[in-house]
Amino acid sequence: MRVVILFGSEMGTAEGVADGVAAELSGAHDVSVYDMTDFDVDDLDAHDFHVIVCSTYGDGELPTGAEPFFDALDARAPDLTGLRFAVFGLGDSVYGDTFNRGGEIAAERLTDRGATQVGEHGRHDASTGVRPGEMARDWARALPILVFASAR
Template identity: 50%
Template sequence: MRVVILFGTESGTAEFVANDLSDAIAGFDDTIEVDVVDMTDQPVDTIDVAALHLVVCSTYGDGELPASARPFHAGLERERPNLTGLRYAMFGMGDSSYIDTYSHGSEIIDATLTGLGATRVGEYGRHDASGRDAASDVALTWLEGLRANVLLTASER
């Protein structure tokens, strides 16, 4: 099984979370191939629809996409690839003190992916920067839910 962890970040926190998720998945089963990719470096015409994608995306400013997610999103909007068959899980990051825009960066990517035929799997994960829990801790708990429902190792199937 191949897992691609795509991250969109402004300050680097989503990248840290993506790397922590990668390390955890590697600990599940060494037959799972994991790639961590900045959205800036993911051409939309080479998205592997056969791979499970975990998307980690922060929110910037007034509910906008973070800098590293903007080129990816623009490419999706411009090229409109058929993403039928792509399965992805979403982990959004934001600050709930901004009620109207909390985790909106991830919601933009989520809506675009589903609009192009991709299917979101598992629970929509979210980290609240106003909370006490570290982003990676929340993400790893979210990943456990995915592991039980989506990322079963070969020996568990």
Template identity: 60%
Template sequence: MSVVILYGTETGNCELVADAISDVLAVDHDPSIYDMGEFAVEDLDPADFLVVVCSTYGEGELPTGAEPFAEELDEVAPDLTRLRFAVFGLGDTVYGETFNRGGEIIAEKLTGRGAVQVGEHARHDNSSPVKPATQATEWAEGIAGVIVPVNAR
């Protein structure tokens, strides 16, 4: 099954995380990686599994790279009822209530259009000693099993 990995980033960390996730999922799937800012909402295909990698910027906002995709989700308002997705968020607990809000915003927009979030919503903490790509590799190993299409179970 095809896996689409979309990343929204301000500094580039999400792209590195997307690469780490892709490396794990490539064993059993066919991952493609796209910058969220360059991916058209019309290209979301419910036959694919979507992985979202998104950082948080400023005071709990989306990073610049994710804004066009989020705005297009609102404007186009696609029916995503058969789309399944998982989220890996990046943030820093020093920001308290807005920690990892970027990934949550995208998840809310997708579920608001009917998509179903599966697996653990990963939340990397930049204040921790764990590198984002290390946590992403472990997380991807955990979600690999939920990527199986619903009709194949």
């Protein structure tokens, strides 16, 4: 099974996290990492498993790097039934209600098109002492148990 990791970032943290998740999963799976700005919505494939790594920007919005991807998703409105994905979000709890909203928006937009979110929604909090890459690698280690054990 191929794992496609898509990241949306404002300052580059999500890219580093995506690379860490890729390193964690690459031993057992064919893994590719793409910036959402470089990935065409038409290339979403239900035979692949998708990992979304997304930061939160401004007042709880998608980062600039993820906007074109999700704008295209809305414009083309593909049927994503059968597509499975997991989300690791980045945020800061000092922002209250908008904490980690970027990852939540990404998940909502994909499920609105028929995709299925699996596993625990990872939520890194920049206000903690935990490094995002470390938390993401721990989160990714749980994915094979939750997702790939029942892979097609």
